[in-house]
Amino acid sequence: MNKILHINVGGYPFSIDDTAFEKLDHYLISLKKHFERSEGCDEIMQDIETRIAEIFQERLAGRGIVSLSLVEQAINIMGSPEAFGAEWSAESSGGEKEHTTTSDWGIKTGKRLFRDPQDAKIAGVCAGVAHYFGIQEVVWVRLAFALGIFAGGFTIPLYIILWAATREASSPSDRLAMKGEPINVQNIARKVEEEIDKITDNFESWREERQNRKKKWRG
Amino acid sequence: MKLENTIAQMKKGVLEMCILSILRQEGEAYPSDIIQRLKEADLIVVEGTLYPLLTRLKNYGLLDYHWKESSSGPPRKYFRITDQGMESLNTLTESWNQFVQGVNQSIKNQ
Numbered sequence: 001m002n003k004i005l006h007i008n009v010g011g012y013p014f015s016i017d018d019t020a021f022e023k024l025d026h027y028l029i030s031l032k033k034h035f036e037r038s039e040g041c042d043e044i045m046q047d048i049e050t051r052i053a054e055i056f057q058e059r060l061a062g063r064g065i066v067s068l069s070l071v072e073q074a075i076n077i078m079g080s081p082e083a084f085g086a087e088w089s090a091e092s093s094g095g096e097k098e099h100t101t102t103s104d105w106g107i108k109t110g111k112r113l114f115r116d117p118q119d120a121k122i123a124g125v126c127a128g129v130a131h132y133f134g135i136q137e138v139v140w141v142r143l144a145f146a147l148g149i150f151a152g153g154f155t156i157p158l159y160i161i162l163w164a165a166t167r168e169a170s171s172p173s174d175r176l177a178m179k180g181e182p183i184n185v186q187n188i189a190r191k192v193e194e195e196i197d198k199i200t201d202n203f204e205s206w207r208e209e210r211q212n213r214k215k216k217w218r219g
Numbered sequence: 220m221k222l223e224n225t226i227a228q229m230k231k232g233v234l235e236m237c238i239l240s241i242l243r244q245e246g247e248a249y250p251s252d253i254i255q256r257l258k259e260a261d262l263i264v265v266e267g268t269l270y271p272l273l274t275r276l277k278n279y280g281l282l283d284y285h286w287k288e289s290s291s292g293p294p295r296k297y298f299r300i301t302d303q304g305m306e307s308l309n310t311l312t313e314s315w316n317q318f319v320q321g322v323n324q325s326i327k328n329q
Contacts, residue, residue, distance in 0.1 A: 010293055031267065040274040047270045050293050051250070057293075079265020 004065060010046070010053035016066040023071045024052075027080070029190070034081035048078060111180040113162075114169035125162045128169070131178045230262050234272060236315060237262060239281060239308040242300040249295050273298060281307050 003018040016024070031048060035041045055074045056066055116127035119138060126141040135141060148155030169178045172191035234257070241256050242248055250269055257263040276282045281304035284296045300308070 012293055035271065038271055040271070040278060043274050044270045047250070047274070047296065048267060050296075051266065051270075053293055054289075054295075077266055079267040081267075083265050084268055 009056065010050035012053045012057065014053075014056055014060075014066050016071075017068060020066050020068040020071045023068060023075075024066075027071070027075050030081050034084060052078065112174075112177045113166050114174055114178040115163070115166050116178065117168050117170070122159075123163045124168065125159055125166070128166060128178065129162070131180075134180070233315070234262060235276060236308065236311040238269075238272060238276065239300055239304055239311070242282065242298055243305065243308060247297045247299045249297055253298070276304070280304075 004015050005018060005021050007014055007016050007021060007024075009024075028045070028049070032041070032045060035044050038044070052074050055077060056070065059070055059073070060066065111132050113132045114128045115124035116131060117124050119127035121127075121142065126145060127138045130136075130138040130141045145155045145159060148158070169175045172188050172195070175191060176187050237257060237260065238253060241253055245252065250266065250273065253273075254263060254266050254269055257269070263269060273282065277284065277298075281301060282298050283301055284298045286294045287297050289295045
């Protein structure tokens with residue numbers, strides 16, 4: 001028995017097995033990592049997703065659920081980043097970082113309620129609630145809380161209680177638990193890597209700025 | 220020394236020329252058709268390799284594409300070679316022929 005998720009691949013809706021989703025998600029993330037620094041990364045990812053959607057549609061013929069073996073077939077056709085390594089190495093040019101377009105609006109259990117400081121307007125309660133219920137856009141939760149203020153105002157004490165009762169998701173493992181991703185070494189390593197990337201980017205831009213300033217002084 | 224790397228580099232060098240050439244023969248083609256041809260020629264194994272190349276050639280103005288509805292799935296991107304692409308292909312083919320001649324010469328002499 002497996003859970004079923006509903007996902008959007010290349011603009012097309014699919015029902016997908018929980019295990020198959022994990023596989024596909026990891027695959028797309030690893031592709032993204034691979035193409036991150038190449039020009040037109042978004043477009044490449046878009047094309048690949050569309051092609052994967054097409055492979056799914058061809059094989060499913062309008063019915064059924066995307067299974068692990070179907071995801072594996074698609075990965076075999078498209079190739080893993082390791083397979084590209086030999087055929088194609090990333091060209092370094094100012095690539096843009098972007099989020100994956102595969103979205104998941106299934107509710108995952110085993111999550112914990114945290115406050116999300118990275119997406120906070122006041123204390124991150126709404127963002128945490130959105131993660132907990134698997135709601136993609138925090139704005140809906142905020143809207144619900146705002147409407148509650150007019151409908152008797154019960155959401156104000158609710159907000160304060162939630163604020164007091166939850167803590168901030170401060171560590172990578174907290175963030176994984178908040179988003180319902182299994183806490184294993186691989187996932188934690190991925191989160192930590194993302195954080196380090198952010199720090200390096202900040203440092204790089206700071207250094208560039210400083211060099212530019214130096215040039216100005218000299219010039 | 221890793222020979223696979225050297226061979227991969229060789230293939231990589233000629234892929235763009237082959238893609239342009241396939242598109243000149245076919246008029247327009249869907250990535251899967253291009254893949255099929257490249258697989259037959261033993262130049263590419265997986266599809267993922269092709270998309271970055273197509274995007275790059277398109278950004279350089281050597282290719283363009285248009286959307287076509289598909290009966291079995293999402294709309295497809297069909298690629299076509301541009302005039303600029305034709306010119307580049309001619310230059311590439313010319314250099315390639317010289318290259319092959321030169322390389323064959325130096326291999327024979329050994």
